[in-house]
Structure formats: structure tokens, C-alpha cells
Amino acid sequence: HRRRRWVERMKMRFGGRINLSTTGIEDVADAEDTDDYDDALQEDTISGDIPEAKWPISIRDEDGNFDDVLHPGHKAKGNPDVIMSVPKFWIDNPVSIHQNKLMSRELAMKIGSCATSDANGNHARGDSCPVSERTIYVAIASYRDYQCRDTVTSIFERAKFPERVRVGVVDQIVDGEDGPCDAPYRPCKDDPEQMLCKYKSQIDVYQVDAPLAIGPVFARHLGHRMYRGEYYYMQSDAHVTFTRDWDVDIISQQEATKNEMAVLSTYLSDVEGTISKTGKSLINTRPIMCNTDYESGENNRYLRHGSQPEAVPTIRGTPQLEPYWAAGYSFSRGHFVVNVPYDFYQPMIFQGEEMSIGIRGFTIGYDFYAPERSVCFHHYAEGKNKKARNKVPHYWEHTNVYAGTGIKAMYRLLGIVHMNPEIDRNEWDHTEESKYGLGGVRTPEQFYSTFGIDVVHKRTEKHLCRFVETGMMHRNFSPFLRKDGMGIDYGAAAIDSYKFKDPLNGEKISEDGDDEYEEEEDDEDESMQDDTSH
Numbered sequence: 001h002r003r004r005r006w007v008e009r010m011k012m013r014f015g016g017r018i019n020l021s022t023t024g025i026e027d028v029a030d031a032e033d034t035d036d037y038d039d040a041l042q043e044d045t046i047s048g049d050i051p052e053a054k055w056p057i058s059i060r061d062e063d064g065n066f067d068d069v070l071h072p073g074h075k076a077k078g079n080p081d082v083i084m085s086v087p088k089f090w091i092d093n094p095v096s097i098h099q100n101k102l103m104s105r106e107l108a109m110k111i112g113s114c115a116t117s118d119a120n121g122n123h124a125r126g127d128s129c130p131v132s133e134r135t136i137y138v139a140i141a142s143y144r145d146y147q148c149r150d151t152v153t154s155i156f157e158r159a160k161f162p163e164r165v166r167v168g169v170v171d172q173i174v175d176g177e178d179g180p181c182d183a184p185y186r187p188c189k190d191d192p193e194q195m196l197c198k199y200k201s202q203i204d205v206y207q208v209d210a211p212l213a214i215g216p217v218f219a220r221h222l223g224h225r226m227y228r229g230e231y232y233y234m235q236s237d238a239h240v241t242f243t244r245d246w247d248v249d250i251i252s253q254q255e256a257t258k259n260e261m262a263v264l265s266t267y268l269s270d271v272e273g274t275i276s277k278t279g280k281s282l283i284n285t286r287p288i289m290c291n292t293d294y295e296s297g298e299n300n301r302y303l304r305h306g307s308q309p310e311a312v313p314t315i316r317g318t319p320q321l322e323p324y325w326a327a328g329y330s331f332s333r334g335h336f337v338v339n340v341p342y343d344f345y346q347p348m349i350f351q352g353e354e355m356s357i358g359i360r361g362f363t364i365g366y367d368f369y370a371p372e373r374s375v376c377f378h379h380y381a382e383g384k385n386k387k388a389r390n391k392v393p394h395y396w397e398h399t400n401v402y403a404g405t406g407i408k409a410m411y412r413l414l415g416i417v418h419m420n421p422e423i424d425r426n427e428w429d430h431t432e433e434s435k436y437g438l439g440g441v442r443t444p445e446q447f448y449s450t451f452g453i454d455v456v457h458k459r460t461e462k463h464l465c466r467f468v469e470t471g472m473m474h475r476n477f478s479p480f481l482r483k484d485g486m487g488i489d490y491g492a493a494a495i496d497s498y499k500f501k502d503p504l505n506g507e508k509i510s511e512d513g514d515d516e517y518e519e520e521e522d523d524e525d526e527s528m529q530d531d532t533s534h
Helices: 007-014 032-044 072-076 148-158 216-225 246-256 337-339 353-364 383-389 395-402 405-418 443-448 472-480 516-531
Strands: 065-070 084-085 136-143 165-173 204-207 232-236 240-242 262-265 292-294 303-305 318-324 328-335 369-372 375-377
Touching: 032 240, 065 072, 072 395, 072 405, 136 148, 136 216, 148 165, 148 240, 204 216, 216 353, 232 246, 232 405, 240 303, 246 328, 328 337, 337 353, 353 369, 353 405, 353 443
Parallel strands: 136 165, 136 232, 165 204, 262 369
Antiparallel strands: 065 084, 232 328, 240 375, 262 328, 292 303, 318 369
């Protein structure tokens, strides 16, 4: 989506020189009343109204109705003269929806469009919408990635029902040097059957000058702004290949949880040797998110995901509960985007975004699951892809422009999720904290206590995967799924009192096979199952 008509308006408003890169304004000279303008930008729009569900839909229909925002990276550097025109949030204030308490199922059913309307012309049909007609919004953040167009092509080419899919790409490129994500390899007039031509009306591309890129949090924030009420939300990297009928597969897995608050998320397996030329998965293993520990370093220490175990699922017939969320792949109901938007005020953050979204989502009532089957695979810089992928630039090539902003942003990120109690709250930015903050269903402290995390001494109980990967977490927590399907009740006595402890007392041994542990696992499993009867 390339907007141009607003440029003249902005010239009249600000005067000075405007260097346009299709969506962003790099330098607006001599801006007047900057403080008043900034104050206006910070005002929350509080409204409990849910917009009318529509399909098809595109941000192209909203030309001239975008928000003008101060670029967070330049603003953090004390340069409030860099303004971008960005899509408005579909719902601006998440608190107006979750209201710091458990969202009702009735309200959840009002969020999510159906490709066809009912007899009254209503596209928000809740779970009465046929599964094959439930819409999917796919958000992709891409930084100068030559494989972005291939990823979008794969999404439409491999979907069983591509007509219900809409893709929103935040395409951070150098104009004239990098190919746009929606540019087909051949002109559409010569080959209209190319996916980028055939489904161009279902592809929204928000193009940003590469020098304005300040990390995946900001890019994915823009991607969240492009959501328009679809039934499901999927987040993917820009270098991914999908399996045949991925849409039907992942929806069936989502629905198998019977949990309206389920979020399927994982690190993806490498594409090499895992998918056939026709799009069939060649493996029956999948990763699960459980291997996480504190990043080394003295200042601003935070939890960071390591390499995740990959194996044949222990739990069959449904995705498996896990404690953590992964940014590389996520699939959920659309209200997850509404309730847990990416934070606008976190420039130059890479490591840490997963803790922000995951723990905030936990407090709002969402539960994370590892998919039982992989529906897409990642092109890592390994094997035959190593040479080409290592040539792809990274956003930190502009680090010198935004030096120091990431440290301040990390204070905010960790402060919001209560992970840095040693830092005075006055030392970090609280702007719009309610909008990009916690919910009222659970607390971060409950998350830390349950999964063995000590935020004071910056250490974790080891071998959490022994609790997660083996299926213990799933078997013991699943019985407490609320009867209306609105998430797992962590207030239940058996969960509320549970505190993970390293079953191996810190021993550094292989995670593969341990008869002594298996016996201990069975004992603990039975103990918790006894508690479920109360």
C-alpha cells in the first residue's frame, strides 16, 4: 500500500523539505508547536465499540485517514521532527476490550470476520462462521529481504482457501536497490496467474525507508496496525515456505485446543530436508518453547530463548501447552492482536520482544501451545542457504543513528513486565503504559513463580523442558481449561500452588533419556492429578 496523496497536505502543514519514501517522512523542517502535537499524539481513544466486520478489506480503502506519529527512534534521540503517516489501529485502546479482566466469550465472538455474511449482511458471525470461511490476517515484517515475495507467494499458493487470506507486509527497503515484497518476477500483464498478481487485492504493503527501521518491535507494531478484524491472526518471518493446505491444518490444530485464548507459537524448523517440492511436510517432529534462561551481562539482564528441543510430540491430537511465546511464528484468534499490541515505544529492541508479548499476553489470559504439526519452515543461514542468507542486511546497520535508544527501551520493556525490580520506576518511560501493558487476569509474578524464574537474582530453575516437553505441563494444566473455553484458570489450587523446581538439582546432563527422572516425573504427575479432583 503506497500512499502519496497526503504528501501535499503535510507540506502545507509543516513547510520545509520532505524526503518521501512512499510511506514515511524522513525530515520535516521547522515543525511548529511540536510539544502540543506530541501531546495530541499521546491521547488514548477510549471506546468499547467494535468496528463493523468487513470482507474483503484493505488499508488502501483508508487513504487520507492515517495517523501522523513521531518516529519513536528519532523522538528518543530528541529529534521530534521525523513524522510518519501510519495506519490507525482497528481498535485503538485494548483496555476498552479486555478491561483488565477476563474477556467474555460473548465479546470474543464479536471479533473476527467471516468471508461471507449472514442473512443480515453481518460478517462477524462468531463460531457460527463455517471454518473454511474464517478469514486469516498474516503479518510479515521484512527488512531488505529478497525472499519476502517468495514467502507471500507460498502463503497464497499453498493455502487451500486463499480467498480468505489477507497479507500485511511491513517492507523496510532501500528504494531502487531492494525489490518490493509485492513485486512479481514478471509483469502481471504477461503472467497474471502469478500469486502476487492473482491475489494483489489481498496484499497490503506498507513500505518504509530502510534508515527508518528500528528493529522488529516497531515493524511488527506497524503490522498490528494493519489488522482489520480478521478471524485469525498469523505472524511469520519474511523467509518462510509453507506446506500444502497450511490454512486448513493450522486452523484444525487451533480448534483442537478448544481454547479461545490459545496461541500456537514456536521457533520453526529449518526448511532443508523438511518439505517436498509439492509442499508436503517430510517430518513428524516439531520444536516446543521451554529452553529459556537469562542473557549474560551485568546491565538490563533479561530472559532469552535458546535453541528449542525438537521431537515427535508427546501429546497427540492437540497442540501441547508451553510457557513461552515465539515471535518467529504465531497463530491465534484475531483478538490477540487487539489485546496485546506491539509496543510503539521500544526502538532498537531485538532480544526481549518475546518476553514483552508473551508475559503481557499471559496476564491478559492467553495460553501458549506448540503446534502438533509444522505448517511452514524457515530458511536459516545454514547449509545451501547460508551464503545467500548471510548477504541479507540487518536493521542494525543504522545503529549509530539510534545509539542508546535500545537501552532505554529495554528498561521500559522489562519494567512493564516486572522483570527489573532493581530499577527505579522513575527511570523508564511510562507513556501509554496501559495500552501496551499488562492485563488483570494473571500477574507476571504468577508466571515467574510457576515456571521457576527469579527476577531478583536473575536465574532460572534448570531443565524446565523436563516439565514441558514430556507433556507434564499439558496433562496437569489442561484440566483447568474454563468450561466456556476462555483460557486456563491459573487461579485453580493445583496450578496456583505449583512452583517448578529443577528435578535434577542443577545437574548438567543430557536432556535425552533419564530413567530416574522418568520415575520422578510419574510421581509428580500423579500428585498434581490428585489435586485436580478437588
